Amino acid sequence: MLLSSFIQESTAALGRLYPAPEARSMVLMLCEERLGVKSYTHIVIPSTEIPDEALPGLQEDMRRLLASEPLQYVLGFTMFYGRRFNVTPDVLIPRPETELLVDEAVKAGLALGRKLRVLDLCTGSGCIAWSLFQELQDAEVVAVDISPAALGVARSQFGGPGPEFILADVLKDADSFDHGMFDIIVSNPPYVMEKEKPAMRANVLDNEPPIALFVPDDDPLLFYRAIAGWALRFLAPDGTCIVEINESLCAPTMEVFTRAGFRNAVGLCDLSRRFRMVKFTR
Ligand SMILES: C[S@@+](CC[C@H](N)C(=O)[O-])C[C@H]1O[C@@H](n2cnc3c(N)ncnc32)[C@H](O)[C@@H]1O
Known part of the structure; x- marks a missing residue:
């Protein structure tokens, strides 16, 4: 699946729960964390594909986000005072x-x-x-x-x-x-x-x-x-x-x-x- 398609579809889906800019930044952060891409990779290299083996994990993350789970719990961390803290x-x-x-x-x-x-x-x-x-x-x-x-x-x-x-x-x-x-x-x-x-x-x-x-x-x-x-x-x-x-x-x-x-x-x-x-x- 193209990274840009995943971002577009997931942002639209999360947009039912969150304001559009927030939904977009959540999806971009998920992709950065899970795939190691930058928030602009899908724009500067539009042909970027999501590796097949990464897709099920991302889909599970999206399922949790669409069930209203906070992104921080899905990722397992948040930033605070410049440091990364585990959260459950x-x-x-x-x-x-x-x-x-x-x-x-x-x-x-x-x-x-x-x-x-x-x-x-x-x-x-x-x-x-x-x-x-x-x-x-x-x-x-x-x-x-x-x-x-x-x-x-x-x-x-x-x-x-x-x-x-x-x-x-x-x-x-x-x-x-x-x-x-x-x-x-x-x-x-x-x-x-x-x-x-x-x-x-x-x-x-x-x-x-x-x-x-x-x-x-x-x-x-x-x-x-x-x-x-x-x-x-x-x-x-x-x-x-x-x-x-x-x-x-x-x-x-x-x-x-x-x-x-x-x-x-x-x-x-x-x-x-x-x-x-x-x-x-x-
Ligand atoms: C608002 S959270 C603050 C957590 C953290 N200090 C922060 O700023 O993100 C309040 C915390 O108080 C704890 N708590 C609730 N009742 C308590 C009590 N009677 N004695 C001690 N801790 C309590 C909860 O378990 C929770 O971790």
């Missing part, structure tokens, strides 16, 4: 906005100018923990999640030394956690309210782990209250805590931390001026 349906697919949290944590860490200890609560794929481990030279990083399967993915990311991944419940286990004090505490906890489901796309709702996403409508800030408890116990006197937030709940999230006694709670925006994070110190 046991972990949330790292989002680009979470890179802003890593940026802020790196800034806060470098400002302290010493060997750092970092705690990542609700680590999932470990994308934040590993990024900070690699960006903050010599940092000791401890990361926590309630899901043994997610921790398995997090541990699998890179060889060699890395963060320590620990099974714990952020809502219950602060009292028994005994790993010392931390200069930086970060978290991207579940924060999507159940009532926000109708606005979400099928590929997220049907595939990503609900435990990574949802909080009850009547208590959407429960993780932030728990994180305040962890920070009260484990944040160093000059340390910084940065959490990703539900953009519609910035003010009440800041209030959780202010009420817990923290100073300087500020909301931080992304480039489109949407509140994405709250940062605070002791």
Whole structure:
């Protein structure tokens, strides 16, 4: 089969689920990964054929994509902070906005100018923990999640030394956690309210782990209250805590931390001026 025909037919088929430019870039990325071609190969060499032995695999990939499975799960990886992370349906697919949290944590860490200890609560794929481990030279990083399967993915990311991944419940286990004090505490906890489901796309709702996403409508800030408890116990006197937030709940999230006694709670925006994070110190 001609590569150009596969791209044209698959883009048209996926266009029933995604906007046309997104459908096209998904198909091009699939071809780049599976066939080792460039996104422009079918244009500059129109006679390029897909090898017969590669076609069944590509067709299976397309079957999964047409069943609304995210491309990242089909390929088994996503890029985050310039690195390739394994992802499976046991972990949330790292989002680009979470890179802003890593940026802020790196800034806060470098400002302290010493060997750092970092705690990542609700680590999932470990994308934040590993990024900070690699960006903050010599940092000791401890990361926590309630899901043994997610921790398995997090541990699998890179060889060699890395963060320590620990099974714990952020809502219950602060009292028994005994790993010392931390200069930086970060978290991207579940924060999507159940009532926000109708606005979400099928590929997220049907595939990503609900435990990574949802909080009850009547208590959407429960993780932030728990994180305040962890920070009260484990944040160093000059340390910084940065959490990703539900953009519609910035003010009440800041209030959780202010009420817990923290100073300087500020909301931080992304480039489109949407509140994405709250940062605070002791
Ligand atoms: C929004 S995901 C964040 C994953 C990753 N940190 C990221 O930014 O892509 C939230 C994570 O919290 C974990 N989680 C949910 N409830 C938890 C709890 N009670 N204690 C610890 N982790 C929890 C989920 O397993 C999931 O991995």
